[in-house]
Every structure is written in C-alpha cells, then in structure tokens.
Amino acid sequence: MLRIAVPNKGALSQGATDMLTEAGYRQRRSSRDLQCMDADNGVEFFYLRPGDIATYVASGDLDLGITGRDLAVNSGAQVEEVLALGFGRSTFRYAARPGTVDSIAGLDGKRIATSYPGVVQRDLDRHGVTTAIVELAGAVENAIALGVADAIADVVETGTTLKQAGLAVFGDAIMHSEAVLVRKTGNGQPAAVEQLLRRLRGVLVARSYVMLAYDVRAELLEAAVELTPGIESPTVSPLHREGWVAVQSMTERADLHRVMDALYEIGARGILASNIDACRL
Numbered sequence: 001m002l003r004i005a006v007p008n009k010g011a012l013s014q015g016a017t018d019m020l021t022e023a024g025y026r027q028r029r030s031s032r033d034l035q036c037m038d039a040d041n042g043v044e045f046f047y048l049r050p051g052d053i054a055t056y057v058a059s060g061d062l063d064l065g066i067t068g069r070d071l072a073v074n075s076g077a078q079v080e081e082v083l084a085l086g087f088g089r090s091t092f093r094y095a096a097r098p099g100t101v102d103s104i105a106g107l108d109g110k111r112i113a114t115s116y117p118g119v120v121q122r123d124l125d126r127h128g129v130t131t132a133i134v135e136l137a138g139a140v141e142n143a144i145a146l147g148v149a150d151a152i153a154d155v156v157e158t159g160t161t162l163k164q165a166g167l168a169v170f171g172d173a174i175m176h177s178e179a180v181l182v183r184k185t186g187n188g189q190p191a192a193v194e195q196l197l198r199r200l201r202g203v204l205v206a207r208s209y210v211m212l213a214y215d216v217r218a219e220l221l222e223a224a225v226e227l228t229p230g231i232e233s234p235t236v237s238p239l240h241r242e243g244w245v246a247v248q249s250m251t252e253r254a255d256l257h258r259v260m261d262a263l264y265e266i267g268a269r270g271i272l273a274s275n276i277d278a279c280r281l
C-alpha cells in the first residue's frame with residue numbers, strides 16, 4: 001500500500017484533489033475527512049497541512065507527498081522532487097514601501113516579516129545579509145504599516161494584495177514555486193510509484209495537449225506534418241477521396257489556434273481539435 005500526503009486545505013488542496021481524481025484515484029468525500037483508502041489502486045491518502053507534508057515524507061512515515069516547492073524548501077526537510085505538477089504556481093518576493101528598502105543589500109540590519117522563514121533565511125545567507133526575521137502566520141502585508149517590520153517576503157500570485165497594501169517588490173525573485181510530488185531524499189522508486197507517475201504524467205499531457213485531426217492533399221502532407229509533428233509521429237491514413245490523406249496528431253493547447261490557421265492556409269480542411277480525457281505515453 002502506497003501512502004501519499006495531500007494538502008487538506010489552502011491554495012493547493014483543490015488542485016491536488018482534482019489532479020488525483022483525473023488520474024483515476026478515489027478522493028475523500030468531505031473536506032473534513034483526514035484519510036481516504038483507495039484499495040483498488042493500492043493507495044492510501046492522508047490529508048495534512050501543506051506545510052507539514054515534507055516533514056512527514058522525510059521521516060519515512062509516508063511514501064510521497066504533494067506540496068508546494070516553496071513549502072518543501074521552507075521546512076528544511078530532506079525531500080526531493082519527483083514531478084512538478086503544473087498548478088499552484090507562485091513567485092516568492094521581497095517587498096517594502098517605495099522609497100524605503102529597495103535592494104537586498106538594503107535589508108542589512110533591518111526587520112523582515114514572512115510566513116516562510118526557512119526560504120528567506122536561505123536567500124539572505126546567499127546574499128550575505130543579516131536581517132532579523134519576524135515570523136507571522138499570514139497577512140504579512142500588514143506588518144509594515146503596523147510597525148512590526150521594515151520589509152516583507154511573501155507569495156505573490158497576481159500582485160493584488162501588495163498593491164492594495166501600497167508595497168512594491170524589489171530584488172530578484174527569491175523563488176518560483178508550483179505544486180510538486182516529493183519523496184524522501186535518496187529513496188528509490190518502488191514499482192507502485194511508477195504507476196502513479198505514469199498516471200500523473202498522463203494528466204499533465206491530457207491537460208496541455210489536444211488531439212488535432214485534419215484532411216490534406218497528399219502532396220502537402222510533409223508541409224502539414226511539419227506544423228503538427230506530434231509527440232512520437234502523426235498518424236496518416238488514406239481517405240476514400242483520391243489524392244487526400246487524414247492526419248491525426250497531438251498538438252500543444254497553447255499553440256492550437258496558430259497551428260490551425262497555418263494548416264488552413266496551406267490547404268488542410270476539416271480541421272478538428274478535441275480534448276484528451278486521459279492518456280499514457
């Protein structure tokens with residue numbers, strides 16, 4: 001039985017549950033459930049605070065966990081990333097009132113408020129700056145106005161919260177984060193993990209690709225296939241209509257409309273795009 005930690009609430013919870021459900025796993029019925037057994041797939045899920053997940057995985061009590069890259073770094077736990085999951089993206093940044101602190105060197109001797117002291121200390125050390133860290137559970141954007149700190153370091157997603165607090169970012173991004181699957185550092189990959197990984201990769205591909213199908217005159221096939229090389233190689237089948245072929249190819253969703261327009265322009269017709277519900281590559 002594989003034991004996997006999943007965020008029980010917060011910014012990563014819904015994304016993690018959605019991804020596991022799409023990958024064919026059973027998920028808890030109520031947001032109050034702390035465990036969920038999926039006997040058919042040989043997996044048991046444990047719903048934990050996202051910031052605690054790396055600690056459980058590093059201890060060896062759980063085999064794998066879904067958490068944020070920033071949260072895993074912050075915990076200092078000995079875990080390594082197995083797979084980046086493509087949701088829960090954020091950037092971690094320094095910010096202060098414009099005209100006060102505007103560089104990382106300028107943080108020397110100052111006070112910085114954050115909910116991620118591990119991430120911040122690591123970055124300050126890298127810059128050789130000595131700053132007092134004020135650890136807060138949340139709403140750190142208030143810390144400057146309330147006189148608790150001179151600067152903050154926090155998750156920025158859209159930037160709305162910073163703007164409303166009258167703060168501006170400075171320095172390079174401290175880190176870029178997204179949800180990741182982690183395991184204990186140095187742990188090998190049991191066969192049961194391989195199946196989970198194949199399924200999760202299948203979800204990532206199904207989300208980022210569409211299946212493109214079109215008809216094209218045989219003499220234009222090479223030009224068309226150049227636009228739609230697919231992942232392995234496109235499928236080409238003869239059409240009943242003399243001199244024409246049908247092509248099927250997986251195409252990146254982000255590129256879809258550019259590729260469809262280009263196919264039309266070279267003479268392809270009946271160009272259809274459909275979602276992929278699931279796949280194994």
Ligand SMILES: Nc1ncnc2c1ncn2[C@@H]1O[C@H](COP(=O)(O)OP(=O)(O)OP(=O)(O)O)[C@@H](O)[C@H]1O
Nearest residue numbers: 009010011012050068071088089090138155157177
């Ligand atoms: N807008 C966001 N706010 C907070 N965290 C976010 C956001 N977008 C992505 N994340 C990521 O989600 C993870 C933090 O999730 P977590 O559940 O701890 O925070 P939260 O949703 O703010 O909950 P809480 O405030 O109760 O701690 C981090 O990996 C962070 O990078």
Ligand SMILES: O=P(O)(O)OC[C@H]1O[C@H](OP(=O)(O)OP(=O)(O)O)[C@H](O)[C@@H]1O
Nearest residue numbers: 138139140154155156157158159160161
């Ligand atoms: O750039 P934005 O899109 O505005 O998002 C970033 C904000 O969202 C999070 O706060 P959250 O709502 O989780 O409250 P918290 O500070 O209490 O954790 C985070 O701590 C930032 O404050």
Ligand SMILES: [Mg+2]
Nearest residue numbers: 010137138139
């Ligand atoms: Mg928060």
